[in-house]
Amino acid sequence: MEALLVPPVAFASDRSWLRLPTDVHLLEDLAPDDLVAEILANGEGQLADTGALVCQTGRFTGRTPKDRYIVRDAQTTDTIDWGDVNQPFCADAFDQLEERMLASLSGRKVYTRYARAGALPEYSVRLRIITTLAWHNLFSYNMFLRPDATEPTNGPVDFTIIVDPAFTASPAIDGTRNANFTILNLSKGVILIGGTGYAGEIKKSVFSALNYSLPLQHGVLPMHCAANSGKDGDTALFFGLSGTGKTTLSADPTRHLIGDDEHGWADNGPDEPAIFNFEGGCYAKVINLTRENEPEIYDAIGPGAILENIRFVPGTNTVNYADGSVTENTRCSYPIDHIRNARQPAVGPAPKHIFFLSADAFGVLPPLSRLTSQQALDFFLLGYTAKVAGTEQGVSSPTATFSPCFGAAFLPLPARQYATLLKQRIEQYGTQVWLVNTGWKGGGFGVGKRMALSHTRAMIQAALTGALDDVPFGQHAEFGLSIPKRCPGVPMELLNPIDTWQYKGMYTAAARRLANAFAEKLKEI
Structure with missing residues (x-):
């Protein structure tokens, strides 16, 4: 394989924890059932008759790409493709915003979760997610890989993600465009998300980080695609933008689902796993969802799943999937094992x-x-x-x-x-x-x-x-x-x-x- 155009770089992997205020009420790695109880007690969501949670994301029902930034520093200045997509952010301004964001957690309930991204261990990235909403923590449980019983939950991590919809930036002081923001500090291993309740910002910020680190460190191709495998283990990939059928076509009852959105392609031997899911769950669009057209997704929406910005049939707790009055971008997150024929571990040979x-x-x-x-x-x-x-x-x-x-x-x-x-x-x-x-x-x-x-x-x-x-x-x-x-x-x-x-x-x-x-x-x- 030809050499990449930019040299590999070192990433921080020893920033295992942040100095939170001493009076934070810290709830660490709660089980899904305990998180559901927290969500209901906090008034963050309602239960549908399927057992799934229905939560609202507030003002933002999708990502806001113009409010996403990457810290420009000695490591990133010559490697990032700077422009409208990758907007530069000052390192000093990031540090100040981070300190204020951490200080704002004083006296509040905070949920933390240890997780991983990357189903092949040699390319796996360790995550620590800190959220102020219990449903964001459950979303992170659904979407990222969950450590097994032998894996420590207090060790060093590669990235810490701090998410607080109630914390807003001051554009005049912080240098953001608006009060909401997503800022990646790839050198420091910290991602800040504030002013927005849309959970998709969490998963896509991690995806962006992997799209930077994996090609540079390992020569792995990160891909925005779905993947499945046949009975003989043959792998197929499905690339497509929203509305093209990527999730629908990959959820094939005759094949095993590897994942519906984010994967890596490693340069491994012909008999070794080369395709691997970054995630541990699915984040499916559910507008006009029916069992007839998409039975695998429909049946995956049970206890532990989170429906976003959905409305109920009036007078009931039955979900009305045809209701797009809040947004056409209605979504559902659920662990990948909610799909009956999901492949575990979520890996496969070259496609x-x-x-x-x-x-x-x-x-x-x-x-x-x-x-x-x-x-x-x-x-x-x-x-x-x-x-x-x-x-x-x-x-x-x-x-x-x-x-x-x-x-x-x-x-x-x-x-x-x-x-x-x-x-x-x-x-x-x-x-x-x-x-x-x-x-x-x-x-x-x-x-x-x-x-x-x-x-x-x-x-x-x-x-x-x-x-x-x-x-x-x-x-x-x-x-x-x-x-x-x-x-x-x-x-x-x-x-x-x-x-x-x-x-x-x-x-x-x-x-x-x-x-x-x-x-x-x-x-x-």
């Missing part, structure tokens, strides 16, 4: 297949395409999907959305550094990469129809089982993609998207516009 999922609202991408290694590199750098009307304020027509590596918001290093690692891996292990359009056919949003989930599942199943190995492929004129001429369980007229459009000239014009947008975007990355 035989990778699927890039794009919800193409223009309706021009083929539903399934086989990619060359160069095309895989390009589509990985693009990270394409499309927003549709009604999903965001001001979006009135389909809008192309690009997120390099399918996770630009969490990448401290330059996107091409991750893409180079991916290209090296797929060529080294002979991994086949596929592009899957889970979006529209027969026209764009408002004209065409959404791809049937059953057809998408059939195409992925055909790729995984080798049913496409002897099928002839044709080449798409505008995108240069290889598309199968037949696929079990899928009508032949769906495979080439132009065949689903009434007016072929309109299709060709729309496809060329998107292909040109791809080319222009690649020049920018």
Whole structure:
């Protein structure tokens, strides 16, 4: 493997504890049942009839990327890809904010939890999470790896995460944009989250830290993807932005779930685990969730699970998954073993297949395409999907959305550094990469129809089982993609998207516009 462009760096691993005020009421590593009792006693949530907790995140129902910062210091100044995503923060200002945040805990109840991120021990990162809300502590229990009985809970950690929604910054004093903030000090091994109750900030801040440390220290490729494995142990990865079907398609009853969101790919031997889950749980979107469409996720929502910003059917404690009145970004966290066929430990060999999922609202991408290694590199750098009307304020027509590596918001290093690692891996292990359009056919949003989930599942199943190995492929004129001429369980007229459009000239014009947008975007990355 070629050397990385930046040298490995040392990370703090001896900052095992912070000097909390002496009058803090400290509750350490409570069991889930005890945390549920705390949550109910504190008025932080309600129980649904399934036994799951329903909690509200307050003003913020999602991440606020413009309020996320990384401390710029001697270690990070030449390695971070500084810009709108990775905004620099002054080290001295961080220290002052940290001290004030710790002091504000005086006389308050504080919950702590020891956890790990990374299912392969040689790449595992030790965490200490400090929260002022019991439900945030239960969220951390769900989402990170839980130590076994032999693992000490008071040893040194690599990162300490302090989370206090009640603590707000003063932009004039602290140098933040707003009162809410997420700040990573990668050299110090401390992450501060304040002014927001959205729990997703906790998991994604740790993901961002791993996206920095693992490539530099170990040459591990961190990935924003889901993973599962078949009965023979073959691994598949699913990359995709929100709304493309990553969680849904990876939760396959015929395969074992490794994880639904964050993984690493280590350069290990062919008979050794190479893919490993960073997390110990799932954080699934649940808007319009039904047992019919997503039975594995639906049945995972029981005692110990946390539903965020959900409403009940009036007069009951039955969850109304169709209610998006608080936010369309309704979520549920639960330990991965709530999924019946979850793989433990959450590891697998190098993948035989990778699927890039794009919800193409223009309706021009083929539903399934086989990619060359160069095309895989390009589509990985693009990270394409499309927003549709009604999903965001001001979006009135389909809008192309690009997120390099399918996770630009969490990448401290330059996107091409991750893409180079991916290209090296797929060529080294002979991994086949596929592009899957889970979006529209027969026209764009408002004209065409959404791809049937059953057809998408059939195409992925055909790729995984080798049913496409002897099928002839044709080449798409505008995108240069290889598309199968037949696929079990899928009508032949769906495979080439132009065949689903009434007016072929309109299709060709729309496809060329998107292909040109791809080319222009690649020049920018």
